[in-house]
Amino acid sequence: DTAVSQTPKYLVTQMGNDKSIKCEQNLGHDTMYWYKQDSKKFLKIMFSYNNKELIINETVPNRFSPKSPDKAHLNLHINSLELGDSAVYFCASSQTPGQGLEQYFGPGTRLTVT
Amino acid sequence: SQQGEEDPQALSIQEGENATMNCSYKTSINNLQWYRQNSGRGLVHLILIRSNEREKHSGRLRVTLDTSKKSSSLLITASRAADTASYFCATDPLRGGTSYGKLTFGQGTILTVHP
Structure with a gap:
């Protein structure tokens, strides 16, 4: 009965690879967000979708592309991964x-790029 | 740019003592929220205080908001070892009178409560 779930929990990959992180919520909410927390615990919003429509798109490299197939899901695809990701x-x-x-x-989801 | 800044960065107390954390921000807000993050976990919402409110309580938590000083404080009374976590304030900025859910987080206060 998890409210907001993400997969995978851990992701270790090499520079240059493409990876996706999936998110699902069963709360009946119509708005979903992606945040990035760096090594200093600083949490910054990246994207937000409301009813599958992008409403917040912060200054994030084009290599990051969110996709919302329906309002219960918001996935994050990252191309050409870099160490700083x-x-x-x-x-x-x-x-x-x-x-x-x-x-x-x-x-x-803890992403480690090597 | 970072909106909220918490003070202190780290706080170490004994069980039963009170813990006070402060947050300052820069722009006009719709509301201010406090979240807790246990090590290796996601954030858990604690309390939300709107810009027209000055004080709010929830169990052992007391939050104050001073919009003239652009600051807020979170007080945890009678702390327990289980309160050990990082605490973040997050501001929901005001844009045309509407909130877009674009929360801006500070870097948090690491609270350690010793049994």
Whole structure:
């Protein structure tokens, strides 16, 4: 009965590879987010989708492409991985943020690029 | 740019003591939220305080917000070893009177509660 789940939990890959992280929420929320947490624990928003529509797209390299097949899923595809992409990536969801609501986070995916 | 900044960066206390963490931010906000992150886990929402509120309570948590000083504090009373975690404030900025859920997080306060 996990609310926000991510797969995989750990991802170790070499520079130049392409990888995807999947996220699913069963809370009935219509907005989903991707965050990146660096080694200093600094958490920064990358993307947000509301009802499959991109509403937040921060300054993120084009190598990162989110895809939302439906409002319960938001996947993150990363092309040509670089060392600096190593981080923990968190997916989150919320109801429509217009009223300012809390976000529910997944357990994170620790990406290590070697 | 980083919106919220927590102070202190690390706090070590004994069980039963109170823990106070502070957060400062730079722009107008819709609301401010506090989250907890246990080691190796995702963030868990603790409490949300809106810009027109000054104080809010939830169990052993008390949050204050001073929009004139652009600061907030989180007080955890009667701390327990299980409260050991990183605590983050996150601001939901105001844009045209609407929230887009674009939370901006500080770097967090690492709280250690010794049994």
